[in-house]
Amino acid sequence: MRCVNDDDPYLWLEDVEGEAALAWVAERNAETAAELAADDGFASLKQRLRDALDASDRIPYTTRRGAYLYNYWRDAERVRGVWRRTTPERYRKDEPEWEVLLDLDALAEAEGVAWVWAGARVRRPEDDLALVCLSRDGGDAVEVREFDLATRSFVAGGFEVPEAKTRIGWIDADTVFVGTDLGPGSLTDSGYPRTVRRWRRGTPLEEAAVVFEAESSDVSAWGLRDTTPGFERDFVGRARDFYRGETFLLTPGGDLVKIDVPEDADAYAHRRHLIVTLRSAWLGQPAGSLLAFGFDAFLAGDRTAEVLFTPDERTALAGHSWTRHHLLLETMRDVSTRIEILTPSAGGGGWTREPLTDVPPLSAVTVVDTDPDVSDEDFLDVSGFLQPSSLYQGRIGAGAEVLKRAPERFDTAGLAVEQFFAASPDGTRVPYFVIGPDRALTGPGPTLLYGYGGFEVSLTPSYGAVRGRGWLERGGTYVIANIRGGGEYGPDWHRAALGADRPRAFEDFAAVAGDLVARGITTPAMLGAAGGSNGGLLMGAMLTRYPELFGAIVAQVPLLDMLRYHRLLAGASWIAEYGDPDVEADRPHLRALSPYHRLAADRAYPPVLLMTSTRDDRVHPGHARKTAARLRELGHRVLLHENTGGGHAGASDNEQSAHNNALMYAFLWQHLS
Secondary structure, eight states, rough: OOOOOSSOTTTTGGGOHHHHEEEHHHHHHHHHHHHHHHSSHHHHHHHHHHHHHOOTTSSOOOOTTTEEEEEEOOOOOOSSOOEEEHHHHHHHHOOOOEEEEEEEEHHHHHTOOOOOEEEEEEEETTTOOEEEEEEETTTTTTTEEEEEETTTOOOTOOEEOOOOOOOEHHHHTTEEEEEOOOOSSSSTTTTOOOOOEEETTSSSGGGEEEEEEEOOTSEEEEEEOOOOOOOOOEEEEEEEESSSSEEEEOOSSSSSEESSSSSTSSEETTTTEEEEESOOOOOBBTTTEEEEEHHHHHHHTTTOOEEEEBTTTTTEEEEEOOOOOEEEEEEEETTTEEEEEEEEEESSSSSEHHHEEEETTEEEEEEEEOOOOOOOOOEEEEEEEEEEEEEEETTTOEEEEEEOOOOOOOOTTEEEEEEEEETTTTOOOOEEEEEEEOOOHSSSSOOEOOOOOTTTTTOOOOOOOOHHHHGGGOEEEEEEEOOOOOOOOOHHHHHHTSSTTTTHHHHHHHHHHHHHEEEEEEOOEEEEEEETHHHHHHHHHHHOOOOOOOOEEEEESOOTTTTTGGGGGGGGGHHHHOOTTSOOOOOTHHHHHHHHHHHHHHOOOOOOEEETTTTSSSSHHHHHHHHHHHHHHHTTOOEEEEEEEESGGGSSSSHHHHHHHHHHHHHHHHOOO
């Protein structure tokens, strides 16, 4: 098999905004548009997807801050969106009255910058000031500006940070913790802040006192103020890699007190508790457990833990959230979720538990929002693949009611949801969901298999209007594979596909593909595969390792060059997931993993669509560009679409999202139907 040499002939395509590279991209975009977007069918499909994204009767999900519920909203008239708020009383109405705080369309027009909303840090508990983050065209790097919520305007002379991958948060009305790009030495090798500074209003950022420093080889440093009334305290820490880190209590005198938990555990303080999530066994408890300690007792050396959750072979921790007096525990059993209420006793004598809500089979329930400083109110979202979202508002101990219900966006007649398990080559049972018509009645048909398989990400049931309109209601079957590398069965499920063991995730996905054919759901010629980011690496593996299983493949914002990924943008932060190409022991397995280096002229590949963004400052667009160039050189069928904006999401507004999805579905229907 002839491979690309380390002396890569397509390095010039890594010059993100280089004239030659952009000219080449423009040629590829024109080819893709001519192939997929030239007929009236594409225009009508795109409009139908756009209508779903812009629908005015979507549920406006909110975050409570003090007396208001805050929401960011985009639609056909507000393309870039508005940041707005309303009261809980008004929110109960079918059409709430909103107070617009910031209009991004007006701001973008006034400043001539394609601003994209990237969130806001509201000062707690006063809820009077915000640190608004604005992204240029959807990148991870943001510009930070202070915003006055009373006057609904930016604060003249307030806290402002130029574009960078900044971490910032309130300490008090005149002080923030900040880490940002201040020149040489201020960033890690991954491009994130290396230092934490305490910055006082009206002083130069460059002169702000450094309170914590990470190593250049770490991923990032961070600092935060716990603003819980009566429990105010400061913490700083470093992420050594994606899964290991250290957390310190920063005393008023500037001393650092280490929170002495395993380096791969997640730990945080909540009121009188220290909550620890385990990735490896500790204190006799298995990986995936959730533990609670008394915070002060822990600092004094007491390691007596209250076990809040213990996993089993079918059940894993999905997350948890606090209300004022309770903890909402989210778990998954065979990838279907449930929630329990855990309540610590007032005197520290243990915890009680009870179920919060029953969820329909093969559905998902998610905690949308709580207000842990004030009340036991919660907002829960319940949805399924064919079940639009219902937003429940409840108060623990007082029941819940449906506050909002989304309408159906696509025709579900004749569609059903099933869960199956495929056997991977090593005998592992791999769950997957099938959404579509009864193939026992219709026979094999076009099927789209989606997967991710990395970074502890779990793929759970959810309603997708775009997926429904673009694929399901037109007769397609949609499949989600819950392969190893994800978090569906806890840390061991993730760890099984780390580093040199990554091929297990590929084998799992291929096993699901084979099982779909064996069950008569589809055929290789009618089976497509899609995935993005790390899922794009998965697609590259399917292309180069299992091309005979698929009729078409779509890789979105993909990771494909595994010998240079660590040198491109944020790539160094993923070394814990894949390995280090600069370490001799890792390089052989990374070369074997690298789809870019496995491409050959004498293999038959299915048609492939590569999609990326010029403004993706996380996964470099060079991965998709170079792979497209290499496939073209070898004489294979490949299309490339590179959105000039959009960041790692691939799209920065609903127009771009509709266009990207329409291209994908047009491509898949062209080759699979």
